[in-house]
Amino acid sequence: MKFTRFWIVTQATKFSTLADICFQVDIEDLELQFKGGLKAENVVGMWLDQSPAEEKAKMLIHRAKINNK
Numbered sequence: 001m002k003f004t005r006f007w008i009v010t011q012a013t014k015f016s017t018l019a020d021i022c023f024q025v026d027i028e029d030l031e032l033q034f035k036g037g038l039k040a041e042n043v044v045g046m047w048l049d050q051s052p053a054e055e056k057a058k059m060l061i062h063r064a065k066i067n068n069k
Contacts, residue, residue, distance in 0.1 A: 007053035008033070009044045012060040014068055022057035024050070 008030065010021045025033065034040075044060065047053040 003048055007047040007050055009047070009053050009057045009060070010038070010042045011044060012057070012064040014065045016061050016064060018054065018057055018061065021060065022053050 005024055005026050007022060007024050012021050045053075045056060047056075
């Protein structure tokens with residue numbers, strides 16, 4: 001299977017929005033994210049499909065708000 005774009009989910013805080021922590025990139029965009037300060041340890045996962053990435057991101061945001069982080 002060949003893919004060119006994928007979805008990244010990063011760690012959430014109680015202030016995070018869905019767009020903050022869940023975004024679609026290609027390999028060049030991902031390189032720019034890392035050059036801009038994204039750290040590998042802050043990446044929760046990568047998905048080919050939007051729906052499961054958004055589900056994970058929403059769960060992380062909800063958990064961050066409950067834990068007040």
